[in-house]
Amino acid sequence: MQLQLDGVDVRYARGRGERGAVDQVSLDLPAGRIGVLVGPSGCGKTSLLRAIAGLERLAGGSIAMEGHLLADAREGLHVAAEQRRIGMVFQDYALFPHLSVADNVAYGLHHMPRAQRAERVRRVLDLLGLADAAARAPHRLSGGQQQRVSLARSLAPSPRLLLLDEPFSSLDPDLRERLAQDVRSILREHGTTALVVTHDQFEAFALGDSVGVMNHGRLEQWADSYTVYHRPATRFVAGFIGQGVFAPARIVSNGDGRLVQTPLSTLHQAVAPPDDPEGSCEVLLRADDVVHDDQSPVKARVERKIFRGAEFLYTLRLGSGEQVLALVPSHHDHAVGEWIGIRPDIGHVVTFAHPAQT
Template sequence: MKNNHPLLSVEQVCKSFGNKQVARNISFSLQKGEIGCLLGPSGCGKTTLLRVIAGFESIQSGTVCIDSTIVSSSTRNEAPENRSIGMVFQDYALFPHLSVSDNVGFGINKMPRNERHKRVGELLTLVGLEEVANNYPHEISGGQQQRVALARALAPKPELLLLDEPFSNLDALLRERLTVEVRDILKKLGTTALLVTHNQHEAFSVADKIGVLFDGTMQQWDNAHSIYHKPASLEVARFVGEGTLIDGKVTSTGKIQTALGPLEGHFSIPCEPGCSVDLLIRPEDILHIEDNCLKATILKKSFRGPNIVYLLQLASGEKCQALVSSHHDHRIGERIGIQPEVDNLIVFPKSCQL
């Protein structure tokens, strides 16, 4: 019979340092084989929460369970080495005096020699480092060092892999490539993993489930599509993706009057006619149409190769962004024609006058 309990379960966890509460009633779970991500700005509590799960920090209340076993509670804090976890640190923490092979095999040195040699060889092949097996950490690139750290953490076959900002020391192009590679490796092995990052692109690339943290609270735990298109709070809406908020008035079911004109679509949350709302407008929601009667003034522009993101001022004085092909290169101060194309109306009620 298939076991459906979560591999990782965090329930109502609270953590304080003195009078400062850094985790407030946080709950989420991961099924076996899922990859999760804790996403948020610096100081939001995501690394502390990862350290709690790893066993490096105790908690005041709540529970952490790994494979249905309580490993953290107000009265229990199982040692990290007894939690069946692997850990990849931000600085990789490789042993400089050991070769790549010996680094990978460090955590399985009690295994019979032949089995250990076989396991190390399998992992080096998996992460594509067979050719540098005898090199030392200072002789390989940052991306290769990151893969060594990953292979070393995977060597003991942990139930759960924890990764603390593992790509932050890499340049942007290498980071983007390695996030995809790491996801492929974890999925191939069926490893359950939890990643911490402040980079939403990493979170979107790697994770099945994303938890957005602000000020020690879990604002939303969901898949990437829902977090982007159905943010649960203003904080999530502002942090994830790009966008601006404009005023809106609900006129009837699925219809809003705004400075962009009347908009119609599916509301992210129910709103009654008469409600005043903040409406989130993403850059991709605004089309550039030269001869359209609706005009906006360019305040700023950000060139991004194939596209330009324009910051626009509407007649109302409100601002929005537009993602436009870079073939349309307009000057700051120029007025351009725009047209909203918004099907998913992401709204946050301000007040209702029914």
Template sequence: MAALSFQNLSRSFGDIRALDGVSADIPEGSFLALLGPSGCGKTTLLRLIAGLDRPDGGSLHIGETLVAGPEQFIGPEARGLGMVFQSYALWPHMTVAGNVAFGLNRLGRADRATRVERALHTVGLSDMAGRRPHELSGGQRQRVALARALAARPRVLLLDEPLANLDAHLRQQMLAEFRRIHAETGCTMVFVTHDQNEAMAVADLIGVMDRGQLMQLGSPQDLFQRPANEMVARFVGHGRTLPVTVVLRGTRRCRFMIGGCTFTLPGIAPPGPAWLCLHPSDLTLSTNKSGLVARVTDLRFEDGYQVAHLWLEDLPEAAPLVLRLDHPLVLGAEVRVTVRGGWVLPRAAVSTPSFQTVPA
């Protein structure tokens, strides 16, 4: 059963179309990341799920319950959701246990204490129940906010860029905590972020959004290896797209020409103009005189690798390709590169969102 279901959801603010006909079904128990550039509509969609805003059109179901539609709207307090905010939103005068217990007044004292104890145990803060928020680190305060949401046993847990205020080391720790807690609780989670590394690290399902539309919904591997259109190809994994010409299409493979060279790679493009979607791992330096002629335009050291930007002489209008190497090149040098991987898309795919995973 779907934990969340959107049908043609739309929301405008004046002349700005924040959401433009978003449709998707999110399976029960999923860890969904909503990913995209600033202003793409991901936070607007999260607010509609939470009941903090109303859609202009379409419908939204949580489980089998219609919570927003043309003649129906259920407020946030009756949706059975939990939410973790970017700012933590903790009461400074309350203890950790008091913050977690906030909102559980409908329970008896014994049941409330049990819920608090279990929630704090889940996030690893059992020994800090008596502390105040100012006595905690940023990562610990984030865990308190998470424990408070989990204590209410929500049907769906919403995470609104919860790691934005943490340093890089704490973000990695909290990503591991999110993965562990999701596996332990089985709760459906919706995680909003503009950081694709965060999304790839925690989510089993990612929705890439752009200009109010859901461009593709799929696993991290699907989005990386089989992007549905040019926007997804360029956004996920810092990919590049090159214009190519497909000369022959087989079963899930395409033979194409680029810069006078012919390659055969996985793809779904018919003969004619197409896009070749590439990541740095799809390129390698040629050891002979074959391959595409390129010039080194930039060099930097990153994560233990030499990262080179390469300008293709046969495609001067294309963005520079990125190549990761274990040895340095010379700035300005002419090299040849071979394409050993990638995904070939029809050229028209740039304007056609895909709401489902591209089949393998």
């Protein structure tokens, strides 16, 4: 089912006034697709999810599925949560400890005849690789298995939309990555429209067909992962996603278009924002935009280094004083204080006005 949000506001009472948690959020999530909301703590991700589920009333805007309104602040419409046919998966699993895995999954299927209910539970457990655990108690399962049971229970009633709130945050990193990939495959196979909240941008990229970056209650960008990373819509998105720095630069024009003069070199700006004026600005330099090259005339001193197995993340200081980051294969093991050659390798030049100018 397609999910449509138009100008959604959520506010909470605070003393004698109100505190805005979600501010004018609009997005469109097509049927069968997976959307992910990412952002810092307190940015409004979970409040937005709760509003979609029907657990919070709207202070403004509307929520619809396939064009049918679930909530409309202007009309005073609020369809109760239990009538929305929306499933929700929480980070703490919320399983019933006194029920078996099968009975947990069957909990929301009491309206079905017994034989149909049993068949539905069997099919969902088989889909999630839990057929052998049907009779076991939840506490006898691993964390990853318990999260699968929680997902199975939410999928069993065939919800029109599935909401997942930090579903993997309590798992170790390796298991979290594997389970995220499995969940994506399961949701796509099941044809389920889903919206996921996470604080982990790598998880967002692994799961989402569309990724939304939230900040102070506002949705700063809603696009595919590639666009969010390579074409950040705002300075906040550019700083929050990936690892990089904002370096001083200058935009100038020539016969072939615009050039961006940076501390590393002069770059051709293939796609410039329409309101991007000539003159001083800042250029986004991500760690993967800076390449180690012993032959380069541009040198930088290693200030810090973080070993990541296959690569080092170097923090470097140019002779002109600017700081940059670089991902370097780990067989290039340079000492702190050493000067190394670097050059830019940038496919997408992204510039922003200086903060003082915005």
